[in-house]
């Protein structure tokens with residue numbers, strides 16, 4: 001059972017991720033743009049692409065579009081003819097353009113518990129790092145579920161954002177590497193005690209934003225999983241974020257709580273004089289259930305400006321990925337969960 005960092009992809013999986021035609025794979029391989037490794041599967045040696053080689057391919061494709069560090073310029077037409085249009089590309093009048101994530105600092109949020117915040121944060125950050133983006137995940141929940149989902153099991157011994165915000169630990173010292181292109185600031189139970197000391201600190205809601213700012217230049221994307229409460233820590237993350245992803249399970253109670261969530265966000269906008277970008281992510285959708293269909297319909301009607309196009313179906317693969325502490329892509333690359341997470345990642349990165 002491989003962990004995320006040891007993941008390998010078949011050529012067919014690679015072509016699906018890179019959005020190229022199957023016959024173009026050989027061309028990329030012979031030109032040295034993608035490395036392959038032989039791995040023993042039973043008695044046969046199979047050609048595989050490691051996570052690092054997948055990331056290197058996407059990174060080279062991003063650089064091709066720019067010839068420099070900054071993304072956002074057109075990819076040469078030959079590159080498109082060679083079949084190297086990546087999933088991070090968008091069509092423009094002048095061809096295709098590679099983009100950096102539209103919103104660099106994001107959070108998954110809902111005051112209601114159990115809607116799937118930690119699961120989707122973990123899947124999203126792993127999927128974004130597969131694209132070669134440099135990602136920092138931040139666990140802001142003392143339950144430490146994001147930390148566990150990313151396969152870190154010794155978080156009780158490690159510093160957390162508590163030490164950064166309360167004990168003035170330099171934020172760099174709280175960061176650990178989880179996989180190539182994926183770092184994490186973990187959480188443990190001690191983080192549950194942060195509210196009172198944080199309340200007593202000067203500029204309490206700005207401390208987190210200022211700490212994250214010190215690290216921001218090293219990452220393409222920073223994503224926090226939050227605790228299910230209207231806490232000061234969550235408010236601090238709202239101050240730091242460019243995009244708030246509200247995860248709403250498609251059941252009546254979760255839907256009922258949405259008005260409160262949106263009102264809380266509006267209050268924050270007024271208090272901090274900041275326009276918040278919000279995406280509502282419907283989760284655990286089951287198209288066989290009338291109630292699920294009704295709730296999704298209501299979300300799309302009542303919150304039309306915010307509701308994501310992507311919908312995450314209820315899927316056993318999602319639970320299996322949580323159990324195995326890896327990505328749904330690893331569990332079943334052809335499954336609904338993998339394709340839902342692909343759609344979600346593309347929308348949240350480039351919306």
Ligand SMILES: Nc1ncnc2c1ncn2[C@@H]1O[C@H](COP(=O)(O)OP(=O)(O)OP(=O)(O)O)[C@@H](O)[C@H]1O
Pocket residue numbers: 112113114115116117118119120141143145226227228283284285312313314315316318319322
């Ligand atoms: N799309 C899905 N399909 C099936 N199971 C899911 C899905 N999304 C989440 N789950 C499962 O639902 C449970 C709750 O998810 P999760 O812990 O991510 O919620 P949460 O919002 O972070 O909870 P909390 O508020 O306690 O932090 C987990 O067992 C997870 O595996």
Ligand SMILES: [Mg+2]
Pocket residue numbers: 117118119141143145146225226
């Ligand atoms: Mg959680």
